[in-house]
Amino acid sequence: MTVDQLDVRLVALLEEEPRIGVLECSRRLNVARGTVQARLDRLAARGVIIGYGPQIDPAALGFDVTAFVTLQIRQVSGHDPVADRLALIPEVLEVHTITGGHDMLCRVVARSNADLQRVIDQIVDVHGVVRTESVIALDTPVPYRTLPLVKAAQR
Amino acid sequence: MTVDQLDVRLVALLEEEPRIGVLECSRRLNVARGTVQARLDRLAARGVIIGYGPQIDPAALGFDVTAFVTLQIRQVSGHDPVADRLALIPEVLEVHTITGGHDMLCRVVARSNADLQRVIDQIVDVHGVVRTESVIALDTPVPYRTLPLVKAAQR
DNA sequence: AAAATAGTGGACAATATGCTCAGGAAAAGC
DNA sequence: GCTTTTCCTGAGCATATTGTCCACTATTTT
Numbered sequence: 083m084t085v086d087q088l089d090v091r092l093v094a095l096l097e098e099e100p101r102i103g104v105l106e107c108s109r110r111l112n113v114a115r116g117t118v119q120a121r122l123d124r125l126a127a128r129g130v131i132i133g134y135g136p137q138i139d140p141a142a143l144g145f146d147v148t149a150f151v152t153l154q155i156r157q158v159s160g161h162d163p164v165a166d167r168l169a170l171i172p173e174v175l176e177v178h179t180i181t182g183g184h185d186m187l188c189r190v191v192a193r194s195n196a197d198l199q200r201v202i203d204q205i206v207d208v209h210g211v212v213r214t215e216s217v218i219a220l221d222t223p224v225p226y227r228t229l230p231l232v233k234a235a236q237r
Numbered sequence: 238m239t240v241d242q243l244d245v246r247l248v249a250l251l252e253e254e255p256r257i258g259v260l261e262c263s264r265r266l267n268v269a270r271g272t273v274q275a276r277l278d279r280l281a282a283r284g285v286i287i288g289y290g291p292q293i294d295p296a297a298l299g300f301d302v303t304a305f306v307t308l309q310i311r312q313v314s315g316h317d318p319v320a321d322r323l324a325l326i327p328e329v330l331e332v333h334t335i336t337g338g339h340d341m342l343c344r345v346v347a348r349s350n351a352d353l354q355r356v357i358d359q360i361v362d363v364h365g366v367v368r369t370e371s372v373i374a375l376d377t378p379v380p381y382r383t384l385p386l387v388k389a390a391q392r
Numbered sequence: 393a394a395a396a397t398a399g400t401g402g403a404c405a406a407t408a409t410g411c412t413c414a415g416g417a418a419a420a421g422c
Numbered sequence: 423g424c425t426t427t428t429c430c431t432g433a434g435c436a437t438a439t440t441g442t443c444c445a446c447t448a449t450t451t452t
Contacts, residue, residue, distance in 0.1 A: 165378030
């Protein structure tokens, strides 16, 4: 979908100071309040802005180990029953089905390396999971972000 | 850090309806407004809540291909110069350094499979990147979430 | 038992919101 | 080139929310 410069400036502004509200946005961007409201409604309606939920830092909750776990699934059992089981594990933050030698990729967090073992054991215990392979994230030089993408999508 | 049941209910409420504001939260949770305000301040101060920025859906912007790319880095060049270059590519949404046979893992998006090739080419062109390996996310049965984790962290 | 901590409920002014409207500017269609 | 549609503006109004106090009451901690 098409996003113009005002949309980008609006999103950028909200990313930097999310608590400022519509009126303050309109002042900062030098446009009418109704315009900001209309743009936000439009971005939400088109699905560009999914929500404004609080962003939680797992590390602040004590889960400071992040790992990516790839899974091989027994062929007979489809992906979805496995995904449903994985979804029941709180430490599994996201699950993708993927191309290549493996079938699924999960992002998981844990309280420590020892705790990661516990989480992986839970994953292995899921019916249909044949094998797992884990890599631990040592550092995150570029944390998840979308602003550059929004800027690139402009026009 | 320690999170009690009220914190969890508050975060859960905000995840479901992020636009409701402090006063409405206090009504829904049957606590005083000042309590909600204090809890939110505390969660933010302790770093549990990083922010409330708008969540952007890359797919809605036309970037409906997601891939995970692992990189091998030439040993002489450290990780950081590479990460800095990767950060300049808008389609690179996050970068981790990892254990195992590879050195880095990136999440990237692209407008199509052909476009993914273009993005990967840019990654390969980064000085110090020796080899890449990509897997494409076909489906995301569990999209990124933290609420179950918050609930699990309770107490 | 005393002290510190957290929650309550109420007040107040200042600010923000949702909604509506008429007019002007810009873009699209013919 | 002209018309229609779309988008933005600036304003108004009633209502709701915020930030900031306060005194009082649990609930823990020491």
